[in-house]
Amino acid sequence: MTVKQSAIFLDRDGTINTMPAYADAAFDSPRVPADFVFIDGVVEALQQLDPRYALFVVTNQPGVAYGKIAHEGIVVATNDLMTRQLKQFGVIITDVATCLHSDNRARVVNHNYYHPACGCRKPAPGLVLQLAQKHNLDLSNSWVIGDRVKDVAAGQAAGINNLIIVNYEFSANEVCSFAKNVASMKEAVNLLR
């Protein structure tokens, strides 16, 4: 019998990396890999995680749909840069799952990515469930760490009860009644000990 792996599902923007400012947005997802910058203390916190957890990143990236990110390859390259840099620090991201869709018809300029109900855009649980099946994960012993209610709601909808929201300065300062609310990744990691 195969033992199922426990996992931690991390949101990306505003949880692992900063949200840079652009001319049309005070805080947005990085639009090119060069704009990807780790939040202070996050890498050091992730290095402290118990290695029994496999790490995954689950991210909504509607920037291609909105015409803010030039093409899908930029999102992949940014994810790859993150994974590569974390690996250099000894933090292994097993897999990254991305939703490129938007249901916001008024904002979408690239209609290939318009989807009114894709099932993978958080707060839907699709990305978490895909990863759970692909990697044989034990969701009852897994965690979600994000900066928005939609991140932990996606985990809850997938059947995960261990939910944490971190609030950094570029976050929406959302407080969640069904998650633990902390001020940093370091505090989040301490809750997992």
Ligand SMILES: [Mg+2]
């Ligand atoms: Mg986020």
Ligand SMILES: [Zn+2]
């Ligand atoms: Zn989607």
